[in-house]
Amino acid sequence: MSVAKTKADLNPRTQGYEFLGPLGALFITLAVPATTYALYFGCSESSGGCPPALDTLWPTLSSSLSDPEWWQSLWDTKASLMYLAWYAFCVVAYFVLPGDWIEGTQIRDGTRKMYKINAFSTFLLSMGITFGLIWRFGAQSFTFIYEHWVGFATAALAMSIFQGLACYLTSFHGDKLLALGGNTGNPIYDFFIGRELNPSIGLFDVKSFNELRPGLILWALVDISLACEQAVRRGSNITDSMALVLFFQLLYIADGLYNEPAIFTTMDITTDGFGFMLAVGDLLWVPFVYSLQARYLVSHQVELGPVWCAIVLVVNFTGYYIFRSANGEKNDFRNGKNPKNLRYMDTARGTKLLTSGWWGVCRHPNYLGDLLMALAWSLPTGFETPITYFYVAYFTVLLIHRELRDEENCEKKYGADWHKYTKLVKYRIFPYIY
Structure with a gap:
C-alpha cells in the first residue's frame, strides 16, 4: 500500500495544460512538419522563387496536395537508409568514444541521473570524416544531403514519430517517473508534451542524447553540404555570405557541444518529458529549418563586401x-x-x-x-x-x-x-x- 501511495505522490495527475491543451498540441504536431516542408517548397529553385509568385501559390499547392505522386516523392529510400546510418553512427560514437560521467540535478524522487559527456568528441569525429572526404574527393562528394534534402527531412520526421510513440507507450510499463506536465491522461497531449521524464535504456538517456547529437551535428553537416553545392556551382569557392553563415552556425554548434554539461540544468532536461515535441524539435526542426539561410544562399549568391x-x-x-x-x-x-x-x-x-x-x-x-x-x-x-x-x-x-x-x-x-x-x-x- 505504501509503495502505491509513494508512486502516486511522485506521479500526480497533471491538472493544467500548456499550448492551449490537446487541440493546441495536435495543431503543433501537424504544423511543425508542415512548416518544415513549406519553408523548403516555398523557398527553393524548383518552386520558382523565395517565395514563389503569389498567383502561383494556391494552384501549385492544390495540385501538389491532390497528387499521390507528390506525396510519394517525399519518401526517399536511399536518404532514409543514410539517415538511419547517421543515427546509428551517433549511438555507436556515444558508447565507443571516451567521456566523463557527471551527475545531473537532483530530481524529485531524490536521485540524480548520470550523463556521459562526449558530444563534442562525436562532433570532432564527424567533422574529421566529413572534411577528409571533401579533401580527398572534392566538394561534389558531399552535396548528397542537398540533393536528397526532402528525403532526409522525411526520415527525420519518421524517427521523431517513432520515438514519440515508443516513449509514450513504454511510459505505461514499469515504475517510471513521469513529467509533472505530461500526465494528463489525454493521449494526444501526453504524446506531444512527453509523459515520461527521463526515458532511458540502461544508462543511455534518450532525451539528452537527442538534444545534442543526431540533430545538432546533422545541422552542421547540412550546412557543409549546402556550402559544397554552392562551391560546385561556382567552380571552387563560396561567397562571403555563405562563409559567414557557415562560420557562425558551426561555431554555435561547437560551442553548445563543448559546453555539454550546461544543458543538464535546462528546462528541457530537468522539467519536460520526452515526447514528440522534443523529438521533432531535435531531429527535424533544428537541422532542416535552422539551415534555411545557407540553403537560400546556394542559389542566391550574395557577396557582402x-x-x-x-x-x-x-x-x-x-x-x-x-x-x-x-x-x-x-x-x-x-x-x-x-x-x-x-x-x-x-x-x-x-x-x-x-x-x-x-x-x-x-x-x-x-x-x-x-x-x-x-x-x-x-x-x-x-x-x-x-x-x-x-x-x-x-x-x-x-x-x-x-x-x-x-x-x-x-x-x-x-x-x-x-x-x-x-x-x-x-x-x-x-x-x-x-
Whole structure:
C-alpha cells in the first residue's frame, strides 16, 4: 500500500495544460512538419522563387496536395537508409568514444541521473570524416544531403514519430517517473508534451542524447553540404555570405557541444518529458529549418563586401559575448563560485538569485545574446525576402514563450521572493523594452 501511495505522490495527475491543451498540441504536431516542408517548397529553385509568385501559390499547392505522386516523392529510400546510418553512427560514437560521467540535478524522487559527456568528441569525429572526404574527393562528394534534402527531412520526421510513440507507450510499463506536465491522461497531449521524464535504456538517456547529437551535428553537416553545392556551382569557392553563415552556425554548434554539461540544468532536461515535441524539435526542426539561410544562399549568391561583413561579425560576436558571458556567470554561481563578486538576494528556499552582472541587466540575458546571433545568421542573406528571417521571428516567439514558462515556474517555486526579485531586475529579455 505504501509503495502505491509513494508512486502516486511522485506521479500526480497533471491538472493544467500548456499550448492551449490537446487541440493546441495536435495543431503543433501537424504544423511543425508542415512548416518544415513549406519553408523548403516555398523557398527553393524548383518552386520558382523565395517565395514563389503569389498567383502561383494556391494552384501549385492544390495540385501538389491532390497528387499521390507528390506525396510519394517525399519518401526517399536511399536518404532514409543514410539517415538511419547517421543515427546509428551517433549511438555507436556515444558508447565507443571516451567521456566523463557527471551527475545531473537532483530530481524529485531524490536521485540524480548520470550523463556521459562526449558530444563534442562525436562532433570532432564527424567533422574529421566529413572534411577528409571533401579533401580527398572534392566538394561534389558531399552535396548528397542537398540533393536528397526532402528525403532526409522525411526520415527525420519518421524517427521523431517513432520515438514519440515508443516513449509514450513504454511510459505505461514499469515504475517510471513521469513529467509533472505530461500526465494528463489525454493521449494526444501526453504524446506531444512527453509523459515520461527521463526515458532511458540502461544508462543511455534518450532525451539528452537527442538534444545534442543526431540533430545538432546533422545541422552542421547540412550546412557543409549546402556550402559544397554552392562551391560546385561556382567552380571552387563560396561567397562571403555563405562563409559567414557557415562560420557562425558551426561555431554555435561547437560551442553548445563543448559546453555539454550546461544543458543538464535546462528546462528541457530537468522539467519536460520526452515526447514528440522534443523529438521533432531535435531531429527535424533544428537541422532542416535552422539551415534555411545557407540553403537560400546556394542559389542566391550574395557577396557582402568587407564593410557589411564587418557589421555582421560585430552583431554576431556581440550576441555571442552576451550569451557566453551570461551563461558563464550563471554556471559559476550555481557551482558555488562568484569570481566577479556579483550581488545576489537570498530566498526563503535557501537558494540565491543573481541581481547584478548580466543577470542584473535583464532576467534572461542569454536569450538576448541568442537573438542577436540569430539576427546575424540571417543578415548575410540580404533583404530581398522575409523568409530567410523566419528563424529570427520564430526564435523570438519561442524564447518569449519559454521565458513565460520560466517565470511561471519561478513564481511557484519562490513565491513572494520572486516578486521581490522582479522589482530588482525589471526587464525580462530586452533591456528598457521588455
